[in-house]
Amino acid sequence: xxxxxxxxDLIANGFYLLTKHARExxxxxxxxxxxIRQCARHGIIDxxxxxxxxxxxxxxxxxxxxxxxxxxxVLIITVY
Amino acid sequence: xxxWKETLRNVxxxxxxVFVDVPMKESKSGDVIxxxxxxxxxxxxxxxxxxxxxxxxxxxxxxxxxxxxSLEKFANKLDLSSSTVFHWEKAETTRIxxxxxxxxxxxxxxxxxxxxxxxxSDLVGDKICELKVKAV
Numbered sequence: 001x002x003x004x005x006x007x008x009d010l011i012a013n014g015f016y017l018l019t020k021h022a023r024e025x026x027x028x029x030x031x032x033x034x035x036i037r038q039c040a041r042h043g044i045i046d047x048x049x050x051x052x053x054x055x056x057x058x059x060x061x062x063x064x065x066x067x068x069x070x071x072x073x074v075l076i077i078t079v080y
Numbered sequence: 081x082x083x084w085k086e087t088l089r090n091v092x093x094x095x096x097x098v099f100v101d102v103p104m105k106e107s108k109s110g111d112v113i114x115x116x117x118x119x120x121x122x123x124x125x126x127x128x129x130x131x132x133x134x135x136x137x138x139x140x141x142x143x144x145x146x147x148x149x150s151l152e153k154f155a156n157k158l159d160l161s162s163s164t165v166f167h168w169e170k171a172e173t174t175r176i177x178x179x180x181x182x183x184x185x186x187x188x189x190x191x192x193x194x195x196x197x198x199x200x201s202d203l204v205g206d207k208i209c210e211l212k213v214k215a216v
Contacts, residue, residue, distance in 0.1 A: 018117055019110040023091040030093045030141055033118040034148030059150055069109055076117075077109045 004045045007052050007070050011040035016074040025079050031058060036079065039064045051077070082106045083114065088215075092124040093142050096133075096208055099123065102215040115215065121146045126194050127211050132202055135181045137172040140165070143188045158183055178203055 010016055014037055018026075026032070035058035043056020043066070054066040068076045083106075088099045091113075103114040113120070125146045128139055135143075144154045144165075155165045160180075168176050176184070181203060189196045 014116070014118060016117055017115075018113050019107070020086075020088065020091070020104070020113060021110050023088070023113060023120070027090050027093050030138075030145065032142070032145040032148075033121050034145060036117070038148070059145055059148060061150075075107060075109055075112060 003070060004047060004052065007068065007074055008040050008043075008045050008054070010070075010074045011054070011066070011068070011076070012037050016068070016076055018076050019078070022076045022078050029080070031064065031079055035059050035064060036066060036076065039066055085215075086111075088113075088120075092120055093138060094124060094128065096210050097124045097127060098210055098212050099215045100212050119215070122192065123213050123215065125188065125192060127213050129185055129189050129194050129196055131211055132198060133208055133211070134175045134203075134205075135184055136175050137169045140176065140184060141169040141172075143184065144169075147188065147191050158187060 014033065038059050039056035040054055043054040045052055045054045050069065052068050052070060054068070056064055058064045065080050066076055067078045068074050084104050085101045086104045088102050089095070091099065099120060105112050105114045125143055127133070128143065133139060144151070147154070149157070151165050151169070152162050155162045168180070175181070178200070182200065185196065188194070
């Protein structure tokens with residue numbers, strides 16, 4: 001499986017970590033863990049400069065962008 | 081790798097929830113919350129329900145999103161119209177009716193397996209104060 005699809009699967013199943021910055025952005029935009037999973041499940045994933053960018057929709061079909069890195073774990077750096 | 085515990089504010093959409101002793105670790109990409117991603121959402125939902133925080137639009141929106149339900153699905157589960165829930169959520173700082181509040185509380189608590197026990201009279205009153213929630 002290509003790494004992009006591994007990242008998608010891990011996030012969609014709730015196996016990821018969040019930076020404090022990402023959590024603060026989530027709070028500002030009323031985004032929960034379930035929105036992140038929903039976005040990853042159906043979004044478009046792309047690799048740009050060692051970072052994965054997922055563009056998708058949250059539970060309320062609002063546009064959501066997730067930026068993450070994948071080393072040992074998936075780490076979400078920011079969302080907007 | 082450096083690890084520590086920290087007090088975090090403004091990491092869920094309810095500004096009065098303060099998490100204490102949150103395990104953290106450093107990374108090249110910034111400070112990382114070293115907890116499964118659902119933990120803070122679930123702790124905040126539990127704090128709102130068990131501390132009898134009045135349910136206003138912003139609490140309803142947060143609880144619905146913690147459940148992972150769209151507005152339509154949430155409204156259907158409560159036998160309400162989507163527009164009713166939409167208007168609740170739109171009025172962020174307006175408390176919903178006590179009858180509706182009880183229904184939302186019981187439904188969310190059941191879905192998340194959060195034990196609750198209160199009387200109708202416990203919910204009367206508008207107290208919202210800072211809530212310290214231990215993260216571990």
